[in-house]
Amino acid sequence: MPKRSLRRPRLRARLRWPALLLALLPALLGPLPTAAATPAEPPSTVIMISLDGTRPVDALGTGLLPSLEALAARGAVAERLVPPFPSNTFPSHVTLVTGVAPERHAIVNNTFYDAERGLFDKRDIPSWIEVEPLWSLLAAEGIPSASFHWVGSEGAWRSGRGPRHWRPFDKGVSEMTKVRTILGWLDLADTRDRPRFVTAWFRGADGPGHKHGPGSEPARRSLARQEPAVAALIQGIAERGLWPSTTVFVVSDHGMASASHRVDLDGALEQAGLKAWVVGIGGFAQVYLLAKDEDARRVDAARVVKIAQGLGLEARFRPDAEPELRVAHPRFGDVVVWSPRGSAMVLKREQREAGFHGYRPEHPDMGALFVAAGRGIAPGVSLASVRAVDVAPTLLALLGVARPDWMEGRVIAGLGSLGAGPPGGDGARSAASATISHPGAGDLEYRKAGVPEVQ
Numbered sequence: 001m002p003k004r005s006l007r008r009p010r011l012r013a014r015l016r017w018p019a020l021l022l023a024l025l026p027a028l029l030g031p032l033p034t035a036a037a038t039p040a041e042p043p044s045t046v047i048m049i050s051l052d053g054t055r056p057v058d059a060l061g062t063g064l065l066p067s068l069e070a071l072a073a074r075g076a077v078a079e080r081l082v083p084p085f086p087s088n089t090f091p092s093h094v095t096l097v098t099g100v101a102p103e104r105h106a107i108v109n110n111t112f113y114d115a116e117r118g119l120f121d122k123r124d125i126p127s128w129i130e131v132e133p134l135w136s137l138l139a140a141e142g143i144p145s146a147s148f149h150w151v152g153s154e155g156a157w158r159s160g161r162g163p164r165h166w167r168p169f170d171k172g173v174s175e176m177t178k179v180r181t182i183l184g185w186l187d188l189a190d191t192r193d194r195p196r197f198v199t200a201w202f203r204g205a206d207g208p209g210h211k212h213g214p215g216s217e218p219a220r221r222s223l224a225r226q227e228p229a230v231a232a233l234i235q236g237i238a239e240r241g242l243w244p245s246t247t248v249f250v251v252s253d254h255g256m257a258s259a260s261h262r263v264d265l266d267g268a269l270e271q272a273g274l275k276a277w278v279v280g281i282g283g284f285a286q287v288y289l290l291a292k293d294e295d296a297r298r299v300d301a302a303r304v305v306k307i308a309q310g311l312g313l314e315a316r317f318r319p320d321a322e323p324e325l326r327v328a329h330p331r332f333g334d335v336v337v338w339s340p341r342g343s344a345m346v347l348k349r350e351q352r353e354a355g356f357h358g359y360r361p362e363h364p365d366m367g368a369l370f371v372a373a374g375r376g377i378a379p380g381v382s383l384a385s386v387r388a389v390d391v392a393p394t395l396l397a398l399l400g401v402a403r404p405d406w407m408e409g410r411v412i413a414g415l416g417s418l419g420a421g422p423p424g425g426d427g428a429r430s431a432a433s434a435t436i437s438h439p440g441a442g443d444l445e446y447r448k449a450g451v452p453e454v455q
């Protein structure tokens with residue numbers, strides 16, 4: 001019976017490989033959940049990290065953040081996250097956790113003036129947000145959340161609800177400290193304390209990007225210094241066996257652009273004898289006129305618009321601005337001004353700045369970072385663009401919470417097992433068919449990072 005004697009050894013040889021793979025799986029994926037510990041599907045957890053002022057081209061394909069590249073290779077990547085207008089830190093971060101434009105959530109810029117409350121007070125940011133942020137929404141659903149630095153997460157919103165755990169902003173805290181704290185929160189035994197939604201702000205490339213320009217060596221070094229923290233987060237999730245129930249988003253709030261032409265709008269208005277207060281630099285500023293009389297303000301506004309246009313800037317008397325600019329909130333002031341590509345508004349003391357943002361979201365360098373991987377996200381998804389307003393509804397969908405009607409954003413289509421967005425909605429260019437390939441994002445890195453392949 002020569003046939004049988006030949007077959008048996010082959011069969012045994014075939015069986016050895018699956019056995020070997022099974023033996024290696026814990027090493028590749030981290031501890032697997034045991035059947036006893038997970039009789040049902042464990043509750044989902046979503047973690048969103050923001051790398052401030054980081055363009056996709058800064059973070060992916062550069063080798064500076066190999067852990068992030070490995071995560072991207074096994075999840076979804078967008079060519080650009082479209083920021084809100086203005087594309088500045090405070091408005092954009094709040095858009096990411098509310099799903100509405102700044103004219104709706106009312107954090108219209110990093111600094112602004114409110115007719116009743118006066119100057120924006122950063123010691124109590126939640127009270128200035130006019131729609132319910134995710135931390136409060138989720139608390140109402142019995143889902144605890146946590147935040148280690150995110151604009152608006154410093155305490156309860158006006159509902160009396162907010163993140164279960166949060167930290168006051170302290171620019172001296174390292175990214176590694178943030179990650180260790182987050183992992184500590186994930187280790188909490190009591191499910192009333194253990195967050196299922198975590199937000200955290202990383203410094204990204206913003207500071208050196210402003211000082212030395214986008215893509216500059218100091219900006220690159222800044223990102224490379226954050227790699228160990230990104231790696232520790234990914235590894236920490238793997239060590240806890242949490243990947244099957246966890247989705248990680250790594251985003252940024254805006255990009256960064258260099259400018260060859262600088263204009264001093266504030267100086268020009270002062271020279272023209274206008275009583276006005278200019279707030280904002282770079283790509284966007286709002287102008288508050290000090291004249292009390294309504295007619296006088298209109299006259300002054302027309303002069304401001306003319307002077308700004310004379311400097312090569314775009315400007316609108318705010319009440320007359322096109323609806324698509326989304327500047328309806330009175331906190332935007334009397335005149336809104338934005339810079340075209342290649343120009344930047346500067347103040348005398350900030351002449352040495354080399355990188356700017358705040359521009360219209362279409363500006364090519366304003367595109368922000370979007371990477372998502374883990375539960376609910378198919379590997380190898382490549383999206384052309386994702387809108388910042390669509391992030392919050394997507395996070396809610398992953399947590400099994402319905403999107404409130406007032407949210408402008410929709411669940412991002414084409415990410416994986418999530419519900420599809422509206423037909424023809426943003427960005428689902430090639431769901432799961434076209435794999436973005438990043439140098440250094442091969443299987444080895446993926447295994448090191450402990451990211452599960454199948455979700």
Ligand SMILES: [Zn+2]
Nearest residue numbers: 052053089253
């Ligand atoms: Zn920023």
